[in-house]
Amino acid sequence: xxxxxxxxxxxxxxxxxxxxxxxxxxxxxxxxxxxxxxxxxxxxxxxxxxxxxxxxxxxxxxxxxxxxxxxxxxxxxxxxxxxxxxxxxxxxxxxxxxxxxxxxxxxxxxxxxxxxxxxxxxxxxxxxxxxxxxxxxxxxxxxxxxxxxxxxxxxxxxxxxxxxxxxxxxxxxxxxxxxxxxxxxxxxxxxxxxxxxxxxxxxxxxxxxxxxxxxxxxxxxxxxxxxxxxxxxxxxxxxxxxxxxxxxxxxxxxxxxxxxxxxxxxxxxxxxx
Numbered sequence: 099x100x101x102x103x104x105x106x107x108x109x110x111x112x113x114x115x116x117x118x119x120x121x122x123x124x125x126x127x128x129x130x131x132x133x134x135x136x137x138x139x140x141x142x143x144x145x146x147x148x149x150x151x152x153x154x155x156x157x158x159x160x161x162x163x164x165x166x167x168x169x170x171x172x173x174x175x176x177x178x179x180x181x182x183x184x185x186x187x188x189x190x191x192x193x194x195x196x197x198x199x200x201x202x203x204x205x206x207x208x209x210x211x212x213x214x215x216x217x218x219x220x221x222x223x224x225x226x227x228x229x230x231x232x233x234x235x236x237x238x239x240x241x242x243x244x245x246x247x248x249x250x251x252x253x254x255x256x257x258x259x260x261x262x263x264x265x266x267x268x269x270x271x272x273x274x275x276x277x278x279x280x281x282x283x284x285x286x287x288x289x290x291x292x293x294x295x296x297x298x299x300x301x302x303x304x305x306x307x308x309x310x311x312x313x314x315x316x317x318x319x320x321x322x323x324x325x326x327x328x329x330x331x332x333x334x335x336x337x338x339x340x341x342x343x344x345x346x347x348x349x350x351x352x353x354x355x356x357x358x359x360x361x362x363x364x365x366x367x368x369x370x371x
Contacts, residue, residue: 104162173279198234203282213273306353
């Protein structure tokens with residue numbers, strides 16, 4: 099197993115702690131910057147910021163192991179994380195990806211970081227339909243089978259699209275609640291541009307990946323949810339602007355099967371929410 103850490107180079111101390119916490123080879127993807135991480139096994143630098151999904155894809159394709167973990171550059175993996183992840187993949191040949199449990203400086207897991215609808219029971223593991231990109235691991239053969247990350251998204255919900263495709267191809271996703279990753283608490287309203295990308299990507303992903311009746315229900319519902327959740331008028335306007343832009347963006351449509359939609363519903367994560 100190997101790890102990929104994506105960085106913009108703006109938090110060098112946190113980056114060193116992230117890399118130091120991993121007891122396996124670490125590939126650092128420096129996204130449009132030059133960095134010097136002393137503990138990284140190797141470093142790949144890009145001339146410009148190519149975005150999160152394309153950066154993680156570059157990292158995975160620059161490694162050779164069958165299982166590849168991803169860690170945010172301000173996160174710290176718990177002791178034994180690599181061994182636990184490797185054991186999970188070794189025990190289940192149909193396991194395509196695992197989600198790890200994020201804990202903040204208070205030892206809590208935010209509801210939005212629990213890969214279940216409603217964000218309940220963060221300490222209960224099991225099969226789920228989603229993982230978070232900054233604390234996860236994937237099987238290379240499953241990743242390739244599902245088509246990998248969609249680089250056009252640049253930022254926001256790239257894991258959602260990949261997870262739907264993993265489920266469509268018959269792979270399972272498991273939440274390893276006993277494998278923890280420290281990640282500092284962050285606020286969802288940090289910047290309005292992130293809300294614009296979120297609104298845009300919701301529409302792009304639905305247009306590309308879902309059968310049309312489900313896609314239309316998804317984008318309609320998320321126009322309402324995003325507008326209600328936005329922390330202020332600026333963020334709300336940005337979200338709606340992005341939502342509209344998602345309809346104009348070019349999309350190569352490749353919908354998942356109705357069987358996959360039903361499987362997502364049985365996993366209690368119907369693809370309308």
